[in-house]
Amino acid sequence: MKPDSVFKKAFNRTLQLLDEGAVDISATSENALRARIGVSRTTVRKVLGELQARGIMRISEDGATVGRNILKSDYFPDLETTSKRQHVEEQFMEWMLRGDTQPGTLINELQLARQFGVATNGVREFLIRFSRFGLIEKKQNSGWLFKGFTEAFALELFEIRVMFELRSAHLFAELPDDSPLWGELADLKTEHQRLLREIGGRFHDFSRLDNRLHRLINRAAPNRFIDDFYDVITLIFHYHYQWNKKDELQRNEAAIREHLAYIDALLSGDTHEIERTCLRHMTSARTTLVRSIQVAA
């Protein structure tokens, strides 16, 4: 059976839009709402049906009207609005990075499936998807080998990352003056500066900015393999930093400054300076990752 997490998420999103006054229930067609939420009309209709059933929306001859105010309890819990796939990912990452799973451990699909409360199929699909991250390896007609979230992994990851980043940075510098990416880079600079000023309160926002900067640089000359590789980085950082809170404020503040130097170098077009600032940022990012692995071990 397929879960109805898509519906529940769409339902919550619709409630939110209604609550914010962003959509007018009497003047919004199914199709418009569909486009807004990014879901099929079938699901939109199910949402509208539920809204009526709960009395939040009422249909009369003149069309739809608001039935009653939206309560907090109308929202489905977050857990029910995400797919099994997402749950498997989160639980696996937790099992791998936070549990004391040792390098060399054999991964058992059946056992993980029971542990995570899903069918073996879901675990298997996840592992196949996850295998490209270089942390696990399939054994023929047997399970998977966990190679370990080790220093070697971090070093290999960064060797590639540095190659790709330098390549993209150089290509970025060669963009024509009228490229819209320059404007985006300038905007990012401003956002970095603002975050630096407000660093105390919202230093968590850094990782989103980090992602945006590096993806912007990659966009100078798109290459699907580089993009895919960046997905690896994103996932690793997402989970790893989520659980590594040590010195987070200082680390992020330092990284923002490195970013700003890097951005300035890009804006200046000075090839040497670009390389220098890029490498400095890469090196410190690598050090941070390696150090946190060592601490965990």
Added chain:
Amino acid sequence: MKPDSVFKKAFNRTLQLLDEGAVDISATSENALRARIGVSRTTVRKVLGELQARGIMRISEDGATVGRNILKSDYFPDLETTSKRQHVEEQFMEWMLRGDTQPGTLINELQLARQFGVATNGVREFLIRFSRFGLIEKKQNSGWLFKGFTEAFALELFEIRVMFELRSAHLFAELPDDSPLWGELADLKTEHQRLLREIGGRFHDFSRLDNRLHRLINRAAPNRFIDDFYDVITLIFHYHYQWNKKDELQRNEAAIREHLAYIDALLSGDTHEIERTCLRHMTSARTTLVRSIQVAA
């Protein structure tokens, strides 16, 4: 139900070993045979059981003896000795590269499953595995988009390949004199020279040599992401060249000469020359791939 392709392959392999006289049935333990074939003892026992049932092997008080000669008809057909997974891969590659599947085509799991004679799950697992090749892309809660085996794909592939190859070649040149890889490189040179002399008869053997050379070079400084990327190259070339026979002899001969120049450069340690010969080989490989894509289109 799980297919018994592992058993059938093991059975065929055992017949072959017996026929070659490589194993002595009366003096080989289950465990020794297991290690030899690379399969579990459970399967080995099934094989031995089948050998007895067919009268190929006989068990008496003194132990096992040969019952009768092995016939060609004793072997299981090849098709039954490979997993469904392998079949799906082959059929999908054929569908993608040989059929006139257009870029932008939406891939339908159900339809492919019916076409290939497997359950949808098998197709899905294959597609997940295949997605890292950069040719397809998942659409949320919908099918997969075939992005096309296009010139853009080939160029992006080769941009990365060149980066990785140059990196590995330089590191290879820096290997200490006593590294065993130097000997392997010298052996490969000899094999290239022999193949060049016998090129008329066995030019198909080139692709295996190609693979060995590049993987050897990567071994100078292993990086799992580079290895994984080389899997992409291997698969693409395997299928693409399997069906692109035009000028195959000339192409392979030229490539062998390029390899020899590249190997000599590596042996000489001349950094400039390494770069030059490496780039020349990469460029011509890229040209070949791009041209064959254009022909197909």
Added chain:
DNA sequence: AAGTTGTTTTTTATAAGTAATATGCAAACG
């Protein structure tokens, strides 16, 4: 005509089930 809604058909995301294979344990053998 173009957009809107109602209905039917197709496809996906997941679960459950099953024979083949791998793994683990114990008895028997040398």
Added chain:
DNA sequence: CGTTTGCATATTACTTATAAAAAACAACTT
């Protein structure tokens, strides 16, 4: 005692089944 075999159990590689969601079709509005 270390190796071989017999047997029981666990795990994998699949197939089949099903509700949710998407897509396609058709009728109905402006």
